[in-house]
Amino acid sequence: MSAPALPPGITPLTAEEEAVMRALGRLMLVLPRALTTDLERDQRMSASEYSVLRNLSESRCGSMRMTELALACDMSLSGMTRLAAKLEAQGFLKRTKCDSDARGWNAVLTEQGLARLEEAWPTHLASVRRHIFDHLADLDLPTLAKALNAMAGDD
Amino acid sequence: MSAPALPPGITPLTAEEEAVMRALGRLMLVLPRALTTDLERDQRMSASEYSVLRNLSESRCGSMRMTELALACDMSLSGMTRLAAKLEAQGFLKRTKCDSDARGWNAVLTEQGLARLEEAWPTHLASVRRHIFDHLADLDLPTLAKALNAMAGDD
Numbered sequence: 049m050s051a052p053a054l055p056p057g058i059t060p061l062t063a064e065e066e067a068v069m070r071a072l073g074r075l076m077l078v079l080p081r082a083l084t085t086d087l088e089r090d091q092r093m094s095a096s097e098y099s100v101l102r103n104l105s106e107s108r109c110g111s112m113r114m115t116e117l118a119l120a121c122d123m124s125l126s127g128m129t130r131l132a133a134k135l136e137a138q139g140f141l142k143r144t145k146c147d148s149d150a151r152g153w154n155a156v157l158t159e160q161g162l163a164r165l166e167e168a169w170p171t172h173l174a175s176v177r178r179h180i181f182d183h184l185a186d187l188d189l190p191t192l193a194k195a196l197n198a199m200a201g202d203d
Numbered sequence: 204m205s206a207p208a209l210p211p212g213i214t215p216l217t218a219e220e221e222a223v224m225r226a227l228g229r230l231m232l233v234l235p236r237a238l239t240t241d242l243e244r245d246q247r248m249s250a251s252e253y254s255v256l257r258n259l260s261e262s263r264c265g266s267m268r269m270t271e272l273a274l275a276c277d278m279s280l281s282g283m284t285r286l287a288a289k290l291e292a293q294g295f296l297k298r299t300k301c302d303s304d305a306r307g308w309n310a311v312l313t314e315q316g317l318a319r320l321e322e323a324w325p326t327h328l329a330s331v332r333r334h335i336f337d338h339l340a341d342l343d344l345p346t347l348a349k350a351l352n353a354m355a356g357d358d
Contacts, residue, residue: 170209183353191341191342193223202229
């Protein structure tokens with residue numbers, strides 16, 4: 049491609065930057081699928097189901113507002129409502145009215161839900177080690193975490 | 204969470220690994236949207252449209268099989284067929300029959316399509332610098348690219 053005018057201070061990518069950019073693009077397509085495939089194959093559990101149980105298990109009292117939970121799992125509220133109904137039917141969570149807001153609902157992790165998460169956790173952990181951490185030995189993890197957070201806009 | 208039995212050789216994530224994992228999860232949600240938002244706002248162009256023009260511009264003779272192009276842009280063939288029809292109506296590409304396979308179609312970049320890509324490129328480059336490379340000064344880029352490729356299964 050010929051070089052059109054660039055905004056002040058913006059320079060084309062170097063070959064090294066280009067390589068990072070291509071790898072990052074591939075990773076963002078491939079990694080979520082690889083983790084999901086492992087969970088589905090070994091646990092018959094979707095990544096969203098795992099994410100719901102994990103978020104609840106890490107929350108105060110194992111309970112979250114449905115709106116918060118949808119946000120944390122990157123789902124729409126209507127999608128989360130359907131998924132919570134499925135998980136409730138399986139006995140993994142309960143939905144209760146909020147004390148503070150009559151229109152709001154909470155999702156509450158049950159003991160059975162926690163047991164299901166604990167059953168799935170080793171699969172997910174092994175998958176995360178194999179796909180991610182087995183390949184990061186040459187990088188300083190705190191520096192990497194800081195850079196990833198900054199890229200995600202959390203700096 | 205209590206510690207259930209783990210597969211042999213699999214250890215729980217350390218705090219540093221946990222931090223990388225969370226940052227990576229956030230990044231995979233946030234970064235594609237940030238790049239897309241910039242393109243749509245400043246160029247009225249979708250990320251898929253940009254990806255089609257870029258892939259064609261980098262291919263031999265500016266031409267690719269529709270099936271290859273769909274794969275490269277991570278789209279279904281039917282989705283790519285619709286998008287290519289739109290881009291063809293705008294004059295940015297042409298669809299031609301394959302010489303070697305009567306059932307196959309090629310997408311061919313037009314001069315107007317290349318000009319459109321060159322017009323959008325500075326916006327995308329500035330966006331990539333701002334969201335990605337401005338935050339990677341502390342990392343060795345070749346080492347990072349190698350790790351990202353390995354995570355994406357390309358090692």
